[in-house]
Amino acid sequence: MNKVKKAVQRLTPLELEFYRKHPELISAIGNKKVILKTILVATFVAGFFLVVISKLLKFGLIDRVNEVTLELSVDLIFELGVALWGGVATTVLLQHFVDQKYKEGRQYQQEVMKLLSKKEAE
Numbered sequence: 001m002n003k004v005k006k007a008v009q010r011l012t013p014l015e016l017e018f019y020r021k022h023p024e025l026i027s028a029i030g031n032k033k034v035i036l037k038t039i040l041v042a043t044f045v046a047g048f049f050l051v052v053i054s055k056l057l058k059f060g061l062i063d064r065v066n067e068v069t070l071e072l073s074v075d076l077i078f079e080l081g082v083a084l085w086g087g088v089a090t091t092v093l094l095q096h097f098v099d100q101k102y103k104e105g106r107q108y109q110q111e112v113m114k115l116l117s118k119k120e121a122e
Contacts, residue, residue: 004104008111016119019112026112029105035098036091043090047083051076 011019019026028034 002107004107005111008108008115011112011115016112016116020116026109029108031105032098032102035101035105039094039098040087040091043087044083047086048080051079051083
């Protein structure tokens with residue numbers, strides 16, 4: 001038995017009732033666009049904060065404001081460009097992962113819908 005069917009079998013009656021009241025959430029589980037957008041946004045935000053933190057640490061103890069501001073700006077622009085390249089590479093490499101999660105989400109949707117319809121028939 002695959003992991004999607006096992007996950008559906010572990011659903012409690014309370015969770016099934018929640019899905020019955022909110023069927024739109026079942027369709028959101030396997031939405032490729034939502035999965036991809038979530039991964040890309042999280043990656044971009046994490047990369048941005050890491051770059052900013054690294055630069056703040058690097059220049060935090062220097063007293064010359066003008067020199068620091070110029071070098072910080074140049075370095076941040078450079079690092080942002082590199083981060084964007086990395087984001088593109090990550091997107092390409094994660095496409096397989098997204099496809100797999102999409103298929104699992106679709107299977108999960110179908111299994112939950114089967115279970116709900118079976119419960120309603122009883």
